[in-house]
Amino acid sequence: MTFENLSSNKSFGGWHKQYRHRSDVLNCDMRFAIYLPPQAADGQRVPVLYWLSGLTCTDENFMQKAAAQQIAARLGMALVAPDTSPRGEAVADDEGYDLGQGAGFYVNASRDPWSRHYHMYDYVLDELPALVEEMFPVNDKRSISGHSMGGHGALVLALRNPRRFHSVSAFSPIANPVDSTWGRKAFTAYLGEDTAGWEAYDASLLMRSFANEAQVPALVDQGQADNFLSEQLKPEALQMAALVRNYPLQLRRHDGYDHSYFFIASFIGEHLQFHARHLGLQAPAPGSWS
Amino acid sequence: MTFENLSSNKSFGGWHKQYRHRSDVLNCDMRFAIYLPPQAADGQRVPVLYWLSGLTCTDENFMQKAAAQQIAARLGMALVAPDTSPRGEAVADDEGYDLGQGAGFYVNASRDPWSRHYHMYDYVLDELPALVEEMFPVNDKRSISGHSMGGHGALVLALRNPRRFHSVSAFSPIANPVDSTWGRKAFTAYLGEDTAGWEAYDASLLMRSFANEAQVPALVDQGQADNFLSEQLKPEALQMAALVRNYPLQLRRHDGYDHSYFFIASFIGEHLQFHARHLGLQAPAPGSWS
Numbered sequence: 366m367t368f369e370n371l372s373s374n375k376s377f378g379g380w381h382k383q384y385r386h387r388s389d390v391l392n393c394d395m396r397f398a399i400y401l402p403p404q405a406a407d408g409q410r411v412p413v414l415y416w417l418s419g420l421t422c423t424d425e426n427f428m429q430k431a432a433a434q435q436i437a438a439r440l441g442m443a444l445v446a447p448d449t450s451p452r453g454e455a456v457a458d459d460e461g462y463d464l465g466q467g468a469g470f471y472v473n474a475s476r477d478p479w480s481r482h483y484h485m486y487d488y489v490l491d492e493l494p495a496l497v498e499e500m501f502p503v504n505d506k507r508s509i510s511g512h513s514m515g516g517h518g519a520l521v522l523a524l525r526n527p528r529r530f531h532s533v534s535a536f537s538p539i540a541n542p543v544d545s546t547w548g549r550k551a552f553t554a555y556l557g558e559d560t561a562g563w564e565a566y567d568a569s570l571l572m573r574s575f576a577n578e579a580q581v582p583a584l585v586d587q588g589q590a591d592n593f594l595s596e597q598l599k600p601e602a603l604q605m606a607a608l609v610r611n612y613p614l615q616l617r618r619h620d621g622y623d624h625s626y627f628f629i630a631s632f633i634g635e636h637l638q639f640h641a642r643h644l645g646l647q648a649p650a651p652g653s654w655s
Numbered sequence: 656m657t658f659e660n661l662s663s664n665k666s667f668g669g670w671h672k673q674y675r676h677r678s679d680v681l682n683c684d685m686r687f688a689i690y691l692p693p694q695a696a697d698g699q700r701v702p703v704l705y706w707l708s709g710l711t712c713t714d715e716n717f718m719q720k721a722a723a724q725q726i727a728a729r730l731g732m733a734l735v736a737p738d739t740s741p742r743g744e745a746v747a748d749d750e751g752y753d754l755g756q757g758a759g760f761y762v763n764a765s766r767d768p769w770s771r772h773y774h775m776y777d778y779v780l781d782e783l784p785a786l787v788e789e790m791f792p793v794n795d796k797r798s799i800s801g802h803s804m805g806g807h808g809a810l811v812l813a814l815r816n817p818r819r820f821h822s823v824s825a826f827s828p829i830a831n832p833v834d835s836t837w838g839r840k841a842f843t844a845y846l847g848e849d850t851a852g853w854e855a856y857d858a859s860l861l862m863r864s865f866a867n868e869a870q871v872p873a874l875v876d877q878g879q880a881d882n883f884l885s886e887q888l889k890p891e892a893l894q895m896a897a898l899v900r901n902y903p904l905q906l907r908r909h910d911g912y913d914h915s916y917f918f919i920a921s922f923i924g925e926h927l928q929f930h931a932r933h934l935g936l937q938a939p940a941p942g943s944w945s
Contacts, residue, residue, distance in 0.1 A: 371886035374913055374915050374918070375909075375911040375913065375918070375921075376917035377920070377921045420682040429719070429720050430719050430720060432722035432725065432920070434917075434920070435722060435921075435924075505784065589667075598821045619665075620679075621665040622665045625663065625664050626665070627665065627671055628665070628666075628668065630722070630724075630725070631666055634725075647760055653938045
């Protein structure tokens with residue numbers, strides 16, 4: 366098995382590390398990043414928050430820009446950030462930023478040329494957590510979060526697998542991709558033109574037809590100055606689905622905030638505390654948060 | 656006067672903004688970034704921390720990676736990040752990453768072809784603060800900080816102009832550039848081979864020959880796993896100078912930390928609190944720091 370440590374940076378008393386590994390599910394080498402809080406170095410096995418990034422991102426955007434590590438260090442939570450698609454010269458790609466490499470959309474592609482590599486749904490759900498739980502001092506308590514395309518991925522994974530995640534959150538998710546330009550383009554390519562196959566990857570449709578007993582608590586933050594809000598994101602569809610199904614969704618709208626990591630950084634602390642509560646972590650006393 | 660707003664992002668209740676302006680001192684257009692905390696929008700004039708970045712950086716590295724804005728928002732402090740050199744096709748450059756554009760070293764160059772544009776010392780000391788204090792709701796209380804080449808710049812500016820800055824701090828500064836590969840290369844190019852002219856831009860030599868009455872309190876953090884520590888940074892020279900002159904320098908060494916922004920993010924909160932004390936800002940109560 367290929368499993369190579371690419372970088373290590375001490376950060377807030379813990380460690381940020383990047384790894385390359387062979388993915389059988391994606392049929393290529395993949396890079397991911399993990400933040401291990403100080404508690405993990407002290408021999409504890411800590412829970413994991415998986416973070417799914419948006420279009421064009423890699424594992425680096427969240428780890429460098431979200432200001433999440435100081436909160437994770439205090440709470441005793443590991444953070445894992447996968448890449449946003451399979452990668453490499455042998456992997457199908459497209460000239461657009463919103464299809465192909467950097468734009469895996471967290472689906473299992475069924476259409477050529479994408480089906481050979483593009484199985485990000487299975488990768489994030491099964492292969493990556495199994496690897497992480499084998500190689501690092503973490504336990505099997507998982508939560509999941511993400512931004513934009515990654516917010517879509519996080520919501521879909523949690524709604525379809527409520528026993529696998531203690532909580533889910535999202536920033537500016539593509540909440541109803543069958544009704545967005547990005548989603549329709551990606552789903553047509555990866556899944557084909559028959560829209561019946563799209564529903565399994567649409568958080569609003571999944572929530573509306575929700576049949577699982579277990580409900581994963583959900584927190585969604587949306588900036589009101591987000592350029593993509595009306596055409597791509599459609600949080601109102603998710604909110605309506607939650608109302609219809611009485612789903613435990615808290616959707617918050619924030620005046621003036623846009624689609625950038627400045628928005629994510631501004632509220633990531635509240636997201637990590639939300640996940641910490643559902644993962645059974647004790648928040649430190651206020652005085653220790655300086 | 657050219658003064659153009661390039662971007663605005665709401666962040667922690669305040670605003671991150673980038674501007675382009677015509678610099679007379681540098682004889683080219685320049686970009687800088689400012690973070691205005693919520694207090695500035697409430698009609699207060701807030702003090703400013705100037706941040707000088709390291710080799711290859713622009714205004715963006717600190718603003719995106721340092722996790723400083725949440726602390727500045729709580730303290731009521733503006734942050735200003737200039738670029739690291741003059742820029743543009745008409746501006747002299749070099750193939751090396753450590754000379755020319757992205758490597759201005761915060762000096763006033765006296766040699767061709769550099770002397771036409773490379774006056775970053777005067778730009779950071781005079782032109783930029785005058786512009787910032789004219790255009791934004793800030794007062795004339797200033798502190799200064801920086802990383803690596805920017806740590807060198809911050810220390811030199813504060814040591815030579817103790818009435819202009821209330822406090823100075825640095826991460827991994829090039830503390831004794833006349834004794835570093837980077838410093839000798841840059842000073843030879845910008846200032847000429849006569850090393851007598853270099854002393855005015857070497858923090859350790861300046862501190863050893865310190866003749867100013869006013870002493871600007873200084874905080875320096877250095878990671879012990881920093882790849883550049885022994886060849887380029889030389890914090891021991893600064894420490895020795897402080898001992899000889901009884902200078903108020905606190906130099907801290909941190910096991911395991913490297914030269915990256917993960918190190919900066921880990922301790923930027925303590926730096927901002929250090930500056931806040933010297934700028935006369937009241938730290939919020941611990942309970943409000945969640």
